Amino acid sequence: MPPTTVTKLSFVTGTNLPSGAGTGNVALGGSANQSSTDERAPAERAIDGNSDNDFRHGSCARTRKSKDPWWRVDLNKSYNVSDVRITNRADCCSDQLQGAEIHIGDSLENNGNSNRLCGTVDSVALTTLTFNCDGLVGRYVNIFLPGQDKILTLCEVEIFAFSHPTGNVALGGSANQSTTDERAPAERAIDGNSDNDFRHGSCARTRKSKDPWWRVDLNKSYNVSDVRITNRADCCSDQLQGAEIHIGDSLENNGNSNRLCGTVDSVALTTLTFNCDGLGGRYVNIFLPGQDKILTLCEVEIFATKLPSIHVPFQQGTTAPSGPETNTPVTILSKKGTKLTPISGKKIPSGKETTPQSAEGTMTQSGKGTKIVNIPGTNMPPTTVTKLSFVTGTNLPSGAGTATSNPALYQTSENPNKQLIVYY
Known part of the structure; x- marks a missing residue:
C-alpha cells in the first residue's frame, strides 16, 4: 500500500484504526475539585498544562492530610477515555501517591469515587505514570487515595480521550x-x-x-x-x-x-x-x-x-466491497452496481451486476469476522471478511476520504493468504 494522506479521522468503536487517533489532553478544558485543599495548592493546578514536578515551583495540587482524599476533574461532557497520565511529585514524598486509584464515569455518587476503575498506582518508581483505560466512558475522572492520614499530591493530570459517539x-x-x-x-x-x-x-x-x-x-x-x-x-x-x-x-x-x-x-x-x-x-x-x-x-x-457505510463507485470486473474489521454490521452502497469475481483457491461464483440504481446490502456478524449478505438484484453468495487494510479514496468508518485511487485489500478467513482487490 503506497503512502497516503488522511484528511479526517474519526474514532469508531471496534475498528482497527491507526494508532494515535483522537483528541489531545481534554483535561485542559475541564474544571477541577478536591476533597480538601492545601492553601498553596488548589485543585486547578493539576490541569494547568504545566508538568513541573517540583512542588516548590507552585504548579501542583495537594490536599490536606485526611482520610480517603480525592481529586476530580469535570470534563464538561462524556468522553471515551483512552489514557490517563499522572505526573507525581519528584522533589520529595513521591511514595505518598502509592495505592491511588483512577475512576471514570458519569456519576457523582460518592463524589465520583464509585465510578468504574481504570487503574491503581502500584509503583512510584517513575515520575510520570500512564494508565490505559480502554475507552472507559465518563465525564468525571477521579484520583482517589484510600486510607487514613493521607496526602494526595498531583503535579499534572492529562486525559487523552475521544468524544463520546452520540447522545442517548x-x-x-x-x-x-x-x-x-x-x-x-x-x-x-x-x-x-x-x-x-x-x-x-x-x-x-x-x-x-x-x-x-x-x-x-x-x-x-x-x-x-x-x-x-x-x-x-x-x-x-x-x-x-x-x-x-x-x-x-x-x-x-x-x-x-x-x-x-x-x-x-x-x-x-x-x-x-x-x-x-x-x-x-x-x-x-x-x-x-x-x-x-x-x-x-x-x-x-x-x-x-450509527453503523458505518461504504460508498463504492462501480468498475467492471471488480469485487464487491466487504466490511471493515468492526465485527459489526456494515451497509454497502453502490450507485451503479456490484460484482463478485472468483477468488483464487476458492470456488465462489461470480455475482450478477445490479441494476443501474442503488443496491443496498448488509454485513452480519459471524464468529470469524463479517459476512456479505442480502444484496438485492444479485446472486452474490455470502463470504466472510476478517481484515481490511487502510484505504484512500473511500468513505470508510475511519473517516478517511482522499480523492486518490488505490486498492482496498480484504482477507478472507477461508483463504488468509488470498486477498480480494477492490479498485476505486
Missing part, C-alpha cells in the same frame, strides 16, 4: 415489555426522565412473572458503546439483581437471545453503566431470568454510533 439514541426508539403494570408502561423508561422514585410516575414495570423482559427498538442498527440503567431507589432496588443486557438484530426469543453486553451483579449504585464495546444491534433488551420476578426500570439510556 433510546430517546428516538419505541419500547415494549413482557407484561405491564398498568401504572408503568414500557415507554416510561425512555422518556428522558431519570427520576428514580417509582411513585413519581416515570418508571416502567412489569407484573410479577417468570423471566420478565423490557426491550427498546432503536429503529435501525447501531454500534452500542454504553448502556446506562437508572434503578428504582425508593424501594426494592434489589429486584434488578441478575438482570441481563442483550443487544442484536434478532427478535428470536423476543430479542433475549441476542448477544450479552453485561449482567447486573450489584445494585449498590442507583445508576448502573455497562460498556458494550460497540456491539451492533437494533434491539436492546433488559432480561431478568427467574420465577416470580418484577422488572422495574426508571430510565434506560443507550449511547451508540
